[in-house]
Amino acid sequence: MRRLGWEVEAGAAAVRRAFAAPGRERDAGVQALKAAGAAVAAWALVGWWWQAPMALMAPWTAVALVQGTVYRSVRTGVQQLALITAGTLLAAGAALATGSVMGAIALALPPAALLGAHNRFGDQGVYAPTTVIFVLAYGTFSGYDIAHRLGEAVVGAAIGIGVNALLLPPVHLRGVREALATMAGESTGLLRQMADDVESGCDEADARRWKDRAGSLTATLEGLRSARTWSRESYRFNPGHRMRRGARRPPPIEHDLYWERFMERLAALVDNLAAGAGRDRDLALPPPARLGVLARLLRAVADVCDWDRRRWDLPPGAADRAEREAAVARAEDALADLKAGLVSYDQETAVALGAVAASGQQLLGLVRGVA
Incomplete structure (x- = not known):
């Protein structure tokens, strides 16, 4: 009987946690919709209106910056922009040095992966090697192209942070x-x-x-x-x-x-x-x-x-x-x-x-x- 009473009490605790869950799930749903909306807005601005050559950088950045707090969005945005900049420059330099996409990938990916593995960047570290891949897949490395890609990332970051801060900003x-x-x-x-x-x-x-x-x-x-x-x-x-x-x-x-x-x-x-x-x-x-x-x-x-x-x-x-x-x-x-x-x-x-x-x-x- 004592064990049954303990199990009943454990079940009651689970019920209390379940009643608390809908509020958290609602918050997560709101953040997910905001992330999707930020990505759509970034694509509409950079890809549809501006017809930018590498428009995916903007929604790619925007969707990741609708974080659980505005502070986290800002901090993550700074980290992402640093990693995207590093990945873009590594890719462009490797392409100019080797003259081939295969050689550039082999040359640029190891340092980009090592940079992304630094514990200061945490989960954002993946943006350095993936940026290298995206940039080399497009195959254009002029100064204008590099500036355009970095500008698209900045616009996406601004949209993601702005949506998170101004549209139902999360307060826990x-x-x-x-x-x-x-x-x-x-x-x-x-x-x-x-x-x-x-x-x-x-x-x-x-x-x-x-x-x-x-x-x-x-x-x-x-x-x-x-x-x-x-x-x-x-x-x-x-x-x-x-x-x-x-x-x-x-x-x-x-x-x-x-x-x-x-x-x-x-x-x-x-x-x-x-x-x-x-x-x-x-x-x-x-x-x-x-x-x-x-x-x-x-x-x-x-x-x-x-x-x-x-x-x-x-x-x-x-x-x-x-x-x-x-x-x-x-x-x-x-x-x-x-x-x-x-x-x-x-x-x-x-x-x-x-x-x-x-x-x-x-x-x-x-x-x-x-x-």
């Missing part, structure tokens, strides 16, 4: 709130599972599941950090945050720091409990009567985490603060009962119970002071 406002809610929700699930397990007599399999779920919180924390990075980056060079005055700003960075410390202290509590439930029994398992008190403590802290999860779905100040304070008070009462009478137990039991109580006190001390 939801990501941090969703990540904070996920962190709180998964912590709630772990604490409630631990409470159920210790109340009914935990064993090595239970301890292993606690450790697995505690380990998965590390990935969730990385997701929170990534969301914070995207949110911060999306405000750079971006008029969108001024256009969307009604949108809520991301929560302060202090909430991220809180969950980092919370995860560390929760992991310590899991380790102390798992040491008593595991096969090696590094610590004694607290007596059954104390396990019931510990379950009360875990459920009360889980209620605090659940309040923290629900608060991000509500307008600022709408969450009932008294509900959280009541859960903290229940946790304090349970901790006081857990620490009472420690000296009445034998040495091994007192050490094990004291370690669990100390971990619980550190965890409660953290959640008590959060605004």
Whole structure:
């Protein structure tokens, strides 16, 4: 039954993530349509109206510069133009030196590929060798042709960056709130599972599941950090945050720091409990009567985490603060009962119970002071 409850909780977490996905998918769809529109606009200007000799450079550049943030579009645009310039000059120089397309490809591609492999360029590195191929495939290398190709790339970059910055510019406002809610929700699930397990007599399999779920919180924390990075980056060079005055700003960075410390202290509590439930029994398992008190403590802290999860779905100040304070008070009462009478137990039991109580006190001390 305990395993079934854990699976149900994991399914509920998946449902919560699924409900958050449509917003991200909508954003990705908007960016994809903007990229297509930028490419069409670039082709219409350079290929249809100007009848440029190598018009594909403009839409090729434009479609790649509708990035997830305006800052990323600008940075990527600078990298691409540098690589396209280098590839064009390498191709032209190799063609003039060898007098044949085959010889020019053999001469220009190795340095272009090495340049593109530099870690400073990341995924954009492919533009150097592909530019060499495109330029040599067209077979014209005069100064006029080189200037035309670079100009087409500049026009495409300008269109791509302009479309991304001025047409529904991406501002990542939801990501941090969703990540904070996920962190709180998964912590709630772990604490409630631990409470159920210790109340009914935990064993090595239970301890292993606690450790697995505690380990998965590390990935969730990385997701929170990534969301914070995207949110911060999306405000750079971006008029969108001024256009969307009604949108809520991301929560302060202090909430991220809180969950980092919370995860560390929760992991310590899991380790102390798992040491008593595991096969090696590094610590004694607290007596059954104390396990019931510990379950009360875990459920009360889980209620605090659940309040923290629900608060991000509500307008600022709408969450009932008294509900959280009541859960903290229940946790304090349970901790006081857990620490009472420690000296009445034998040495091994007192050490094990004291370690669990100390971990619980550190965890409660953290959640008590959060605004």
